[in-house]
Amino acid sequence: MSAVLEAQSPSPAAKRQGKNAEALAQLASRERQSLLALTVPALLIVGCVVLIPMGWLFWLSIVGQDGLTLDHYERLLHPSYRLTLSTTFQLAFLVTGICLVLGYPLAYLAAQLPPRAASLVLICVLFPFWTSLLVRTYAWLVLLQRRGLVNDWLQGIGLIDEPLRLVHNFTGTTIGMTHIMLPFMVLPLYATMKTIDEGYMRAAANLGASPIKAFWQVFVPLSVPGLIAGLIVVFVLSLGFYVTPALLGGGRVMMWAMQIERSVAVYSDWGAASALGVVLLVITLGILWLVARLTGAFTMIGGK
Amino acid sequence: MLNRPATSTQITHFRRLWLYVFCGLVILFLIAPTLLVIPMSFSGSRYLTFPPESWSTRWYRAYFDSIEWRDATWVSFQAAIWTTVVATVSGTLAAYGLYTARLSAGRYVQVLLALPMMIPVILLAIGVFIFFAPLGLNNSIPGLVLAHSALAIPLVLISVTAGLHNFDLNQEMVARSMGASRPWAFLTVTLPQIRNSVISGALLAFITSLDEVVIALLIVGGEKATLTRRMFLALRDEIDPTIAAISTLLIAVSIILLGMTQFLQSGRKR
Numbered sequence: 001m002s003a004v005l006e007a008q009s010p011s012p013a014a015k016r017q018g019k020n021a022e023a024l025a026q027l028a029s030r031e032r033q034s035l036l037a038l039t040v041p042a043l044l045i046v047g048c049v050v051l052i053p054m055g056w057l058f059w060l061s062i063v064g065q066d067g068l069t070l071d072h073y074e075r076l077l078h079p080s081y082r083l084t085l086s087t088t089f090q091l092a093f094l095v096t097g098i099c100l101v102l103g104y105p106l107a108y109l110a111a112q113l114p115p116r117a118a119s120l121v122l123i124c125v126l127f128p129f130w131t132s133l134l135v136r137t138y139a140w141l142v143l144l145q146r147r148g149l150v151n152d153w154l155q156g157i158g159l160i161d162e163p164l165r166l167v168h169n170f171t172g173t174t175i176g177m178t179h180i181m182l183p184f185m186v187l188p189l190y191a192t193m194k195t196i197d198e199g200y201m202r203a204a205a206n207l208g209a210s211p212i213k214a215f216w217q218v219f220v221p222l223s224v225p226g227l228i229a230g231l232i233v234v235f236v237l238s239l240g241f242y243v244t245p246a247l248l249g250g251g252r253v254m255m256w257a258m259q260i261e262r263s264v265a266v267y268s269d270w271g272a273a274s275a276l277g278v279v280l281l282v283i284t285l286g287i288l289w290l291v292a293r294l295t296g297a298f299t300m301i302g303g304k
Numbered sequence: 305m306l307n308r309p310a311t312s313t314q315i316t317h318f319r320r321l322w323l324y325v326f327c328g329l330v331i332l333f334l335i336a337p338t339l340l341v342i343p344m345s346f347s348g349s350r351y352l353t354f355p356p357e358s359w360s361t362r363w364y365r366a367y368f369d370s371i372e373w374r375d376a377t378w379v380s381f382q383a384a385i386w387t388t389v390v391a392t393v394s395g396t397l398a399a400y401g402l403y404t405a406r407l408s409a410g411r412y413v414q415v416l417l418a419l420p421m422m423i424p425v426i427l428l429a430i431g432v433f434i435f436f437a438p439l440g441l442n443n444s445i446p447g448l449v450l451a452h453s454a455l456a457i458p459l460v461l462i463s464v465t466a467g468l469h470n471f472d473l474n475q476e477m478v479a480r481s482m483g484a485s486r487p488w489a490f491l492t493v494t495l496p497q498i499r500n501s502v503i504s505g506a507l508l509a510f511i512t513s514l515d516e517v518v519i520a521l522l523i524v525g526g527e528k529a530t531l532t533r534r535m536f537l538a539l540r541d542e543i544d545p546t547i548a549a550i551s552t553l554l555i556a557v558s559i560i561l562l563g564m565t566q567f568l569q570s571g572r573k574r
Binding site: 032033035036037038039041042043045046048049050051052053054056057060102103105106108109119121123124125126127128130131132133134135136137138139140141142143145147148149152179182183236239240241242243246247257260261264265270273274277280281284285288 | 323324326327330331333334335337338340341344351352353354390393394395397398400401402404405406407409410413416417419420422423424425426427428429430431432433434435450451453454455457461511514515517518521522532535536539540543547548551554555558559561562566
């Protein structure tokens with residue numbers, strides 16, 4: 001009898017319990033909200049270095065001598081800027097392509113090797129990652145110079161008579177940038193390939209696929225998320241790259257980032273620099289956003 | 305062994321010998337250029353050849369005897385150490401807050417904190433330059449540390465978040481149910497167990513600051529010039545063999561740090 005009553009109208013004790021649970025849930029959610037306060041120091045730093053300065057840069061790009069203007073953006077259509085932008089895109093595409101050709105087989109092999117051998121390969125991939133960008137760029141400067149190791153060897157084996165111009169031009173920039181970007185291609189590819197179940201490949205073989213067919217029709221499509229992540233990271237980083245092109249290009253290969261730096265340092269032209277910067281920023285974040293929408297790669301970039 | 309496939313879908317090792325050769329060459333391309341700098345730095349002549357025609361340590365002496373290089377190294381290490389402290393503490397706090405709060409708003413915070421990694425450094429350098437000018441932070445180590453910390457925070461965040469994923473937060477609940485306050489439970493229960501990820505993050509922060517060129521190029525100079533800034537300017541003008549010696553020392557630093565992270569990771573698996 002009392003059990004029936006209780007089911008119909010909750011007893012005072014149960015009511016109290018319900019209230020308690022509600023209060024606890026509220027407390028918990030308030031506590032969770034207060035935990036977000038722990039991100040404040042990091043947000044302050046990022047705010048000072050990224051958010052406010054980027055806002056300022058945007059403001060500089062749309063303000064002229066007499067109020068708001070789009071003049072700075074219009075100037076970007078000038079042939080000299082167009083040349084810079086097309087060089088940048090050419091180089092970024094080229095470097096991304098070479099990284100794909102060099103990186104895919106390496107990631108594939110690393111994902112299939114036994115753990116010990118695979119970790120050795122990975123250390124070789126991580127090593128440049130941990131070595132100073134300048135040191136690696138310097139190494140290429142020394143190797144590729146007129147009397148450098150590469151020219152010496154090419155002449156030694158009789159392939160060329162005259163030393164080639166390998167550095168301070170497009171060639172040197174491409175080689176150096178490929179070297180810097182390759183780990184950014186291999187690491188996401190490896191991470192994705194590692195999660196591909198070997199069972200799929202066996203199933204494909206079971207159904208009569210040759211190893212090559214199974215590779216192209218099963219393995220490659222499954223590796224696409226890592227592939228896209230790698231391609232995009234390399235491409236986006238290449239677009240905004242400064243140090244290596246500035247040194248290995250010897251001032252002859254004008255990249256987007258160098259144009260920005262030069263606008264400020266040489267011409268004190270903040271309008272041009274900020275307009276170039278805003279366009280670069282929008283393209284970079286736009287590509288990343290698009291990829292995040294398409295593949296959920298943000299979880300990777302965002303650290304999960 | 306070479307003629308037997310490792311799995312039923314694989315081609316035999318022998319038939320994909322080309323893959324091994326190709327990957328071997330790619331690995332050579334990745335590490336050989338950097339490693340060749342080491343023997344070349346012991347060259348006795350002004351022209352860097354391999355193998356060196358004569359051996360000497362004159363470029364190391366040139367480095368250690370130069371007040372400018374020594375000062376620059378000191379500035380770099382100061383900035384790197386402070387960056388490590390600031391980025392590790394704020395990054396770890398943020399990672400812990402985001403991970404335990406589990407709020408949908410957290411995703412936006414996470415994207416904001418990942419921004420420094422995604423925005424081209426040249427833009428950050430120029431932006432920081434105009435923002436720091438009225439604050440008087442340009443040409444100062446605190447300014448450099450602030451900028452470098454922003455670059456390092458995403459890396460610390462990723463590393464520590466990964467560590468938290470492998471940790472059972474219920475342990476902290478147990479500690480708190482037994483009377484420990486939240487900070488105390490974090491310090492005595494959680495932190496010791498995610499220690500390796502925090503240290504990995506700290507090492508990444510250190511190397512990020514030590515290697516950073518572009519921001520230093522714009523916002524510091526003169527007495528506050530960092531090692532990499534000086535190296536960049538020296539390389540733009542001519543190939544000074546002293547840089548081979550400095551590079552070798554920097555390679556040693558990176559090998560030590562990479563070795564430490566690998567050691568920490570193998571410890572985590574066990």
